[in-house]
Amino acid sequence: MLTGSRDWGLEVQQAIELPTSGPIDGPQLLERGRFPSHTAKALRARGHRVVPADLATGLQLIRRSVGHWTGDADARKEGVALGD
Numbered sequence: 001m002l003t004g005s006r007d008w009g010l011e012v013q014q015a016i017e018l019p020t021s022g023p024i025d026g027p028q029l030l031e032r033g034r035f036p037s038h039t040a041k042a043l044r045a046r047g048h049r050v051v052p053a054d055l056a057t058g059l060q061l062i063r064r065s066v067g068h069w070t071g072d073a074d075a076r077k078e079g080v081a082l083g084d
């Protein structure tokens with residue numbers, strides 16, 4: 001989420017909604033149905049063991065905007081972040 005918002009200029013909600021991936025104790029996990037097939041193919045060509053998985057962050061964020069609070073949440077999990 002930080003990379004998406006700080007480095008790529010995405011709004012916080014857009015960054016939260018990005019596909020999830022990462023190595024968790026071994027294989028490179030890619031969130032099932034969220035990456036184009038060429039992503040897994042390219043990773044395998046570089047020697048990674050790629051496994052599709054049901055991943056969701058459940059990330060919720062409340063932040064201070066000018067004069068009010070704003071909430072953003074990952075819709076792939078239950079939960080909500082409410083501002084004012």
